[in-house]
Amino acid sequence: MVNPVNRPVRVLVAKVGLDGHDRGAKVIASALRDAGMEVIYTGLRQTPEMVVNAALQEDVDAIGISILSGAHMTVFPRVLAIMQEKGMNDVLLTGGGIIPEEDIKALNQLGVGKIFPPGTHTQEIAGYITEWTAAHRNF
Secondary structure (H helix, E strand, C coil), X not given: CEXXXXXXXXXXXXXXXXXXXXXXXXXXXXXXXXXXXXXXXXXXXXXXXXXXXXXXXXXXXXXXXXXXXXXXXXXXXXXXHHHHHCCCCCCEEEEEECCCHHHHHHHHHHCXXXXXXXXXXXXXXXXXXXHHHHHHCCC
């Protein structure tokens, strides 16, 4: 997906912590590339600080975290706090994984974008990122 000035939307896909299951993250990264986005995949076992620093270096429009470890209520708030410290207020933080509905609501209230459960169609994810960046980023 391309923004109004013909620059591809840039997305960082990350796996934070000890979660070693990366198939879903790789599928999402591939689907976002197929949708015309520029995707940077960090690989496994990243810290929140590493993710945000990579996002800054790569000048991304969105960060997508794939998490299956149950640490979502620690990881997402920490990444969001570091993003805020670094002034990344116009970068989307989104993600997916095994996350209970009540935790999704709590994360959304903190400022995390839409969370996608397993089985979500990749076009829905790409569409959400594209629409969010078009509305919130200054291209």
